[in-house]
Amino acid sequence: MRCPTCGEHETRVIDSRDLDEGATIRRRRECTGCAWRFTTYERVEAARLTVIKRDGSREEFDGDKLRGGLEKALTRRPVPPGAAEQATDEIEAALRALGASEVPSERIGQLAMEKLRALDHIAYIRFASVYQSFEDLETLKREVDSLYRERVP
Structure with a gap:
């Protein structure tokens, strides 16, 4: 040195x-x-992750962008402080564990929805309604019904 x-x-x-x-x-x-x-x-300098977007374009993975989306979904929800940060870190770790330098944006969205579904169902619906672009109320209702079935033993 x-x-x-x-x-x-x-x-x-x-x-x-x-x-x-x-x-x-x-x-x-x-x-x-x-x-x-x-x-x-x-x-340690982590290898860069590239996100393959739906339109085929590529951009560098941005944890802040993911965290922002999670924080919006979790706004005013009864979750522990730092939940979005922790979920972001866990999602990034899961992506790196895949061992690929490129990852489809759909995979990131799936991981985010899994984390939100476990954290808070309302936050999950908020995120999913934007991410999955529900086309009508029936599609949204089916998703909410699946959450109800999940809760009932």
Whole structure:
């Protein structure tokens, strides 16, 4: 690691600590040339995910965009704080576990609906009504009926 003060290439690590539940390592370093102390952070750079949209176009996966959609669906619903963030992280982890660099937007939508269905049925219907573009009330009613059947033992 090059010293930011004098440019020396030799530094020694004084202290190392895990951050973010082991996702990041914080290292305190000291330059062997000028004795300047500085901090560095190491984290794994995840491979980029590309989303294949319905029209065939491609764009980089944007977790913030997904989280925003989940937050809109969960607005004013009795769910724990951070539920949208956690669901977003879990969806992204599931996508990365597929091992593919490209993923269809339909798969992201399916995963989002699964998470919302488990969290809150109203949020699920909100999201599904936009994502699935229900064409009429009958289609929406069938989806709501499936939720009722799910709840009844």
